[in-house]
Amino acid sequence: MSDPIVNVDSTPDPVDTHRVCFDCCVAPLLKQVVVREGQPATCSLCGASNAPCVDTGNHEFLLAIKALIRYHFGEWEYHSKLGDGSIEELFFRDPNPFLKINPQQSAIDREDIVMSCVYDIVNRAPQISIITAFGRDIYNYAPMTPVASAGSAILFEARKALKERNHFLVEAEYIDQLRPIVPYITETLRAGTRWHRARQGIKKRSASITHAGAPLDYAYQPHDKVDIGAPPIVIASAGRANRPGVSYLYLASDLATAAAEIRPHPGELVSVGNFELVRDLRVADIRAHDLTKLWRSDGELELLELIATIEDVFSTAAPPSNRSTYTVTQFLAEILRQLGFDGIVFRSTVGDGYNLVIFDPSAADWVEGSSKVIDVKRVTYETVDRPLFDPMAHYDFTFEH
Numbered sequence: 001m002s003d004p005i006v007n008v009d010s011t012p013d014p015v016d017t018h019r020v021c022f023d024c025c026v027a028p029l030l031k032q033v034v035v036r037e038g039q040p041a042t043c044s045l046c047g048a049s050n051a052p053c054v055d056t057g058n059h060e061f062l063l064a065i066k067a068l069i070r071y072h073f074g075e076w077e078y079h080s081k082l083g084d085g086s087i088e089e090l091f092f093r094d095p096n097p098f099l100k101i102n103p104q105q106s107a108i109d110r111e112d113i114v115m116s117c118v119y120d121i122v123n124r125a126p127q128i129s130i131i132t133a134f135g136r137d138i139y140n141y142a143p144m145t146p147v148a149s150a151g152s153a154i155l156f157e158a159r160k161a162l163k164e165r166n167h168f169l170v171e172a173e174y175i176d177q178l179r180p181i182v183p184y185i186t187e188t189l190r191a192g193t194r195w196h197r198a199r200q201g202i203k204k205r206s207a208s209i210t211h212a213g214a215p216l217d218y219a220y221q222p223h224d225k226v227d228i229g230a231p232p233i234v235i236a237s238a239g240r241a242n243r244p245g246v247s248y249l250y251l252a253s254d255l256a257t258a259a260a261e262i263r264p265h266p267g268e269l270v271s272v273g274n275f276e277l278v279r280d281l282r283v284a285d286i287r288a289h290d291l292t293k294l295w296r297s298d299g300e301l302e303l304l305e306l307i308a309t310i311e312d313v314f315s316t317a318a319p320p321s322n323r324s325t326y327t328v329t330q331f332l333a334e335i336l337r338q339l340g341f342d343g344i345v346f347r348s349t350v351g352d353g354y355n356l357v358i359f360d361p362s363a364a365d366w367v368e369g370s371s372k373v374i375d376v377k378r379v380t381y382e383t384v385d386r387p388l389f390d391p392m393a394h395y396d397f398t399f400e401h
């Protein structure tokens with residue numbers, strides 16, 4: 001461990017340490033440390049007196065700062081041998097996930113506070129590493145990527161393996177790697193909870209002639225019961241969680257999400273209705289990974305990254321032109337099923353709500369009288385501009401489409 005990246009000659013004298021209050025901490029993880037460890041003192045950032053404050057040399061505080069660095073930043077952003085940035089510079093970004101910037105405070109005073117813990121961030125709390133390697137050794141390792149960017153190597157490898165070997169062989173290999181995340185994603189959905197489901201089209205429509213030439217006022221009969229339920233196995237096509245020939249029941253948290261999930265076109269009629277859980281379900285909830293639950297070591301951050309990656313693949317839209325992305329979600333769903341879950345809850349890519357997929361469709365019953373027919377008036381799209389190719393620029397990679 002030669003050639004440390006921070007130019008600090010020795011551990012700062014303890015009298016140089018500072019204190020920060022609950023309000024000056026940004027991330028919930030740091031606020032929790034203040035709640036647990038705080039002692040009445042004067043905050044070095046905002047000057048609040050007699051406020052619960054945590055010392056910047058506190059072990060829990062340092063560990064939380066390291067977890068936040070790993071969560072939010074790539075190593076190239078703060079390791080001076082890999083880029084222009086430094087750890088102290090991260091604290092001056094506005095906003096940053098660590099400490100609020102007090103506009104009344106001079107940059108020099110802030111720097112004093114930040115510098116009081118930078119040495120400790122690098123050298124203490126070894127449970128979390130933020131530097132891959134020092135000196136020339138750095139060229140032998142891939143820099144650390146932010147946990148939040150959801151790039152778990154486990155899924156990267158699995159994706160590759162699924163292109164080369166039968167899915168059941170790969171599943172058998174990965175089930176043990178996914179097992180440790182089970183306690184962190186387990187949720188129970190209670191019997192009686194109602195969910196929404198939609199199906200394109202209706203059963204029939206009728207109208208009577210009231211006046212000669214007058215437009216007809218139709219009455220619609222929606223698809224309901226088994227007609228709107230999980231498809232019969234013989235016609236079940238591939239879905240986000242199921243392979244062809246496997247019939248899962250896909251439900252949504254609200255009507256609009258259920259309707260959006262079947263991608264209707266404007267002008268199309270859609271049948272909607274409710275299903276009710278007939279028993280408690282143990283589901284894998286992959287809607288929101290939580291840094292405040294998994295942060296105390298490299299191992300825990302790795303699990304968090306895996307959960308974030310699973311969340312990311314489930315909530316990435318799969319356009320009809322590229323349904324091969326389903327391979328990984330189907331693989332994950334199968335492993336989660338084998339790990340004892342009854343279903344999966346995940347964010348919708350097309351609606352504001354979330355989805356529930358149930359592996360055994362008989363776990364939910366149709367709710368009598370919940371039928372409705374809706375007419376799709378408009379479909380809205382959210383777009384982002386991508387940078388344009390510059391014919392004068394040099395690029396390391398080019399992929400023809």
Ligand SMILES: [Zn+2]
Binds near residue numbers: 044
């Ligand atoms: Zn403060």
